[in-house]
Amino acid sequence: MERNGSASTSISTLFLDRVGEVAVTLDPDGLSWKPIDCESSGSSCLCMNYRLKTENRIEFSNVYAVELIDWGLIEDANRNSGSFFSGNKFEMYRFVVHGFHRGKTHGSPWTLCEYTFGHKDMHICQSWVERLIASTSTDAVRPKSLLVFVHPLCGKGNGVNTWETVAPIFSHAKVRTEVTVTQRAGHAFDCISSLSHRELSSFDGIVAVGGDGLFNEVLNGLLSSRHDAPYPPSPQELDNKSDKNCQHLNNDISRGRASLNGANGMLSAPLCGSDDLAPLLSAVESNGLGISKCTTNNGPCDADEDVKVSFPNDWFRLGLIPAGSTDAIVISTTGTRDPVTSALHIILGKKMSLDIAQVVRWKTSPSSTEVPSVRYAASFAGYGFYGDVIKESEGYRWMGPKRYDFAGTVAFLKHRSYEAKVTFLKTEEQETSNIASDIQTSQLFQKNSKNVVCRANCSICNDFKNAAQYSADVAVSPIHSQDSRWLEYTGRFLSVGAAIISCRNERAPKGLVAEAHLADGFLHLILIKDCPHPLYLWHLINLKRGSNPFDFTFVEHHKTPAFTFVSAHNESVWNVDGEILQACQVSVQVCRGLINLFASGPEV
Numbered sequence: 001m002e003r004n005g006s007a008s009t010s011i012s013t014l015f016l017d018r019v020g021e022v023a024v025t026l027d028p029d030g031l032s033w034k035p036i037d038c039e040s041s042g043s044s045c046l047c048m049n050y051r052l053k054t055e056n057r058i059e060f061s062n063v064y065a066v067e068l069i070d071w072g073l074i075e076d077a078n079r080n081s082g083s084f085f086s087g088n089k090f091e092m093y094r095f096v097v098h099g100f101h102r103g104k105t106h107g108s109p110w111t112l113c114e115y116t117f118g119h120k121d122m123h124i125c126q127s128w129v130e131r132l133i134a135s136t137s138t139d140a141v142r143p144k145s146l147l148v149f150v151h152p153l154c155g156k157g158n159g160v161n162t163w164e165t166v167a168p169i170f171s172h173a174k175v176r177t178e179v180t181v182t183q184r185a186g187h188a189f190d191c192i193s194s195l196s197h198r199e200l201s202s203f204d205g206i207v208a209v210g211g212d213g214l215f216n217e218v219l220n221g222l223l224s225s226r227h228d229a230p231y232p233p234s235p236q237e238l239d240n241k242s243d244k245n246c247q248h249l250n251n252d253i254s255r256g257r258a259s260l261n262g263a264n265g266m267l268s269a270p271l272c273g274s275d276d277l278a279p280l281l282s283a284v285e286s287n288g289l290g291i292s293k294c295t296t297n298n299g300p301c302d303a304d305e306d307v308k309v310s311f312p313n314d315w316f317r318l319g320l321i322p323a324g325s326t327d328a329i330v331i332s333t334t335g336t337r338d339p340v341t342s343a344l345h346i347i348l349g350k351k352m353s354l355d356i357a358q359v360v361r362w363k364t365s366p367s368s369t370e371v372p373s374v375r376y377a378a379s380f381a382g383y384g385f386y387g388d389v390i391k392e393s394e395g396y397r398w399m400g401p402k403r404y405d406f407a408g409t410v411a412f413l414k415h416r417s418y419e420a421k422v423t424f425l426k427t428e429e430q431e432t433s434n435i436a437s438d439i440q441t442s443q444l445f446q447k448n449s450k451n452v453v454c455r456a457n458c459s460i461c462n463d464f465k466n467a468a469q470y471s472a473d474v475a476v477s478p479i480h481s482q483d484s485r486w487l488e489y490t491g492r493f494l495s496v497g498a499a500i501i502s503c504r505n506e507r508a509p510k511g512l513v514a515e516a517h518l519a520d521g522f523l524h525l526i527l528i529k530d531c532p533h534p535l536y537l538w539h540l541i542n543l544k545r546g547s548n549p550f551d552f553t554f555v556e557h558h559k560t561p562a563f564t565f566v567s568a569h570n571e572s573v574w575n576v577d578g579e580i581l582q583a584c585q586v587s588v589q590v591c592r593g594l595i596n597l598f599a600s601g602p603e604v
């Protein structure tokens with residue numbers, strides 16, 4: 001290898017498979033090559049006297065692995081045969097540069113490419129491999145060891161095929177994977193929640209190959225005993241406080257109040273039975289209090305000491321390779337529903353923080369004390385229409401992804417509405433807008449609240465990341481029942497939805513909430529009050545078309561860090577990221593940046 005000009009540029013003559021002899025140049029940003037013209041160079045090597053119209057450069061940012069492979073055949077491009085695949089073959093030492101091309105437009109999938117170089121001298125090949133590996137090791141911390149869960153029945157039943165497609169990418173990149181194909185619902189949850197801290201510390205992350213539901217299981221298995229934060233106030237706690245603003249919906253005010261207020265003025269929602277439809281909940285009764293924090297921000301704690309792993313932390317990441325029916329989390333975080341692109345995000349060690357909603361279900365025990373049980377959601381928690389769809393769709397799993405269309409149509413035709421009370425915490429922005437008395441303040445508010453779509457390197461999400469140290473104190477600013485910003489709605493709702501992220505999907509390409517951020521510490525509460533059937537249809541059509549779905553008087557849309565919910569209906573069902581959760585009383589709070597994801601944000 002010769003050094004040329006600047007100390008950081010090197011040139012060598014190598015052989016490139018299916019091209020011929022090339023002059024290869026390594027510069028600080030990438031690798032380029034030029035076919036050597038035999039006649040003009042006077043070289044006696046195995047080359048041809050014409051140039052190929054092929055790719056002749058790859059940037060290091062687009063290289064995910066460099067591998068020395070064994071002695072073997074390299075083919076040149078045979079100009080006489082007219083086919084690049086029937087050239088002369090020569091034996092030599094070889095190495096492969098594995099890379100990818102980013103799509104030309106934002107949000108398009110990345111495609112793989114590889115270049116096999118060869119030389120008769122093994123040391124030359126070795127030296128190139130070493131230099132290339134050094135050049136491609138960027139600041140990003142690439143994972144070395146991952147735990148992988150594959151859901152074989154997800155989506156159209158192609159979870160295993162999806163994994164087999166991307167597995168070679170991991171093995172080229174020398175990422176160790178410990179793979180479990182799930183046997184039943186709850187399998188991944190059980191495996192992850194039962195890992196000791198030491199076992200968990202031996203991995204850099206966990207990857208789910210499936211849909212949003214499998215990701216939800218992985219998330220819950222991880223956080224169930226490792227997240228330690230105060231619960232949001234319960235609905236009863238809020239009821240005990242007197243200075244909260246109350247609003248009643250225009251429609252059905254009297255019916256809503258009559259059934260929601262008990263004789264003593266306190267909430268009298270019926271209690272749910274403890275044996276509900278959420279099989280995992282028994283294992284999730286919060287036992288996270290008092291767990292000590294991992295003290296380092298730079299990597300896993302020393303695996304020799306069994307230091308407890310807790311969340312948030314700076315090193316552990318989750319990955320999601322899409323193979324599900326909806327894949328809203330992947331579409332909202334990588335911008336494309338493509339397993340190869342997601343696998344590359346994981347291998348390159350991309351990292352972004354993700355808000356997670358802590359959904360606390362309150363039940364009253366025989367001794368009348370409130371007993372919380374906790375679930376976590378990364379994308380969406382919804383009641384009413386959303387709960388009905390998920391419950392209805394369970395019976396039609398055999399339909400695959402189409403079950404959601406079918407169940408959605410059935411739920412829509414039933415047009416059920418539910419009496420409920422929702423109490424949410426206004427944001428400081430909303431508070432400011434209420435008291436803005438002069439034009440200047442009001443203009444400032446408008447500027448600050450201008451809708452900004454969340455993208456890769458989103459300034460709103462990054463502000464937090466730069467300012468924050470990963471600790472529970474930052475991820476959740478404690479929410480008090482005494483806060484004067486609680487605002488209450490009672491009435492009949494077609495649905496109550498909480499979008500933590502935009503929830504982009506193929507049915508609603510802009511998402512349920514186009515301006516939702518991945519890590520801003522807020523969720524978007526969408527209250528759809530009871531309204532005539534055609535109006536609701538119009539709202540759903542607007543969602544699909546990407547026009548403003550909140551432009552209706554029967555829709556309330558609020559950005560909030562927390563809310564509580566009480567329903568008067570015994571059979572109340574929530575859809576928490578695709579999981580059925582039966583609950584009449586719920587508190588939800590956003591834990592800012594609680595989880596790191598192997599992604600860099602959508603490039604939309």
Ligand SMILES: Nc1ncnc2c1ncn2[C@@H]1O[C@H](COP(=O)(O)OP(=O)(O)OP(=O)(O)O)[C@@H](O)[C@H]1O
Pocket residue numbers: 151152153154155156182183184185186187209210211212213214215217323324325326327328578579
């Ligand atoms: N081997 C299995 N057999 C049956 N159910 C499983 C199995 N493994 C996981 N599950 C459960 O199946 C549910 C749905 O899984 P997943 O999200 O992967 O697929 P999907 O429903 O097709 O996709 P999406 O959630 O994107 O709509 C999850 O809640 C998970 O708990």
